[in-house]
Amino acid sequence: MSTAVSSPPVIGVLALQGDVREHVAALRAAGAEARPVRRPEELAEVDGLVIPGGESTTMAKLAARFGMLEPLRAAVRGGLPAYGSCAGMIMLADSVLDAPADQETIGGLDVTVRRNAFGRQVDSFESAVRLVGVPGPPVHAVFIRAPWVEEVGPGVEVLGRVEGGPADGKIVAVRQGRLVATSFHPELTGDPRVHALFVELVREAMADGARDHARGGGAGAGVGDEGGQP
């Protein structure tokens, strides 16, 4: 991991399947150094991780087959900041509904997520969503066979909900400590504000880690930042 707080954070994008290129571009626009991550040794070199949109069943199976699932779980448990969009939200959830019985996730977010919650592709839609932590106009959100968050645990902050329509009030953006997830795809719109929020979170986690290290407290892994649960 890089330790100099002033240098751009190195953020990996899990590149097993999905819209990796769009996330890499959005992270670069938000001031991070972005690179694809497919192997455990590549995961060990990043300050934060994005889990992209894609097909969550495919990602989970590839992660298991290539020995990535346990390293991913250990990294998230150890305090690696992570952001998941759509399939990435499913991968970070502790519990998933409407998934094949054997579908595994990385977990870490104390939420229950429902897959394909809005319906099939003909129901996929664009809408404006107000997000806590993203100043300015609402985020232009693109929902594609998207999940929503059905239940949140006590340590989870709701960042955004659907407004209007049949799914009015459904939770579509959450944060818990160093983990952020959205049902929608900010990487498809050219608006870098959600990624900027995550890059800022990664910078703060790096600063915490450096401070703990200076105190002789060892690696910052596992230490929650302000507003998060340890």
Add this chain to the structure above:
Amino acid sequence: MTLAQPEPTDVPSTTGTDRVKRGMAEQLKGGVIMDVVTPEQAKIAEDAGAVAVMALERVPADIRVQGGIARMSDPDMIEGIIGAVSIPVMAKARIGHFVEAQVLQALGVDYIDESEVLTPADEAHHIVKSTFTVPFVCGATDLGEALRRISEGAAMIRSKGEAGTGNVVEATRHMRSIRAGIKRLGTLDETELFVAAKELRAPYDLVVEVARRGALPVVLFTAGGIATPADAAMMMQLGAQGVFVGSGIFKSGDPAQRAAAIVQATTFYDDPEVIAKVSRGLGEPMVGINVSTLPESEHYATRGW
């Protein structure tokens, strides 16, 4: 970190936009879409890590053997497959058969393939795809054909290859042709782009967009003849963003293992060690057909215009 409070919104939500249709294909990138003819095969495909399945009544290899008119699949069969898996389900409509497409949209399929593998229903016109809520994928043999399909509303393109042959040579030809076409546009100046649009028989605005981006404005997959993990990886190295496998899986000796192997080779397409590892012990591949021995009337790639 201190979180700012957002401003209010009153923007209505909309379905069926270009961004939603094209964005769906972006989510499939790096993945494998598999032809299946039963719910059981669909489950095998999902378990193997397919990003989507293509529901059809006969795989292309059987259409070649059995002959006759190949049409949209039975709605009961498509619904059975939709009910069996949680991943996206695609289905094929005949070229120009806009009512088959209306039916497939009503059934709730996630993507329609206006496909040359079925017998064309119109010898001059493709479906006007922009009027549908459901997105379409179409085949193309070269850049001009790809751009004509996009101008009709296709939200995803696949190189055609020659379906049902197990022979990758045509897929290679079409991928190279599309890629070369894109590269050539990048070397032209403003004046030359007008002539290029005329030669490509494609809308000028789309031609300019491709010249500027150096890529199609939609996702580009490959199809038609992919039978092995190495075939899939070669197509990815040639610039495909994902792979359709038709007859190659369920016409082989061990479909579950071959399907999983092709999925892994598609993700690690640039790592020969992984491709070597997953290529072991797969059993018999599908029996192939030498494309040059096919009579002209059985070349599916020449269907569509």
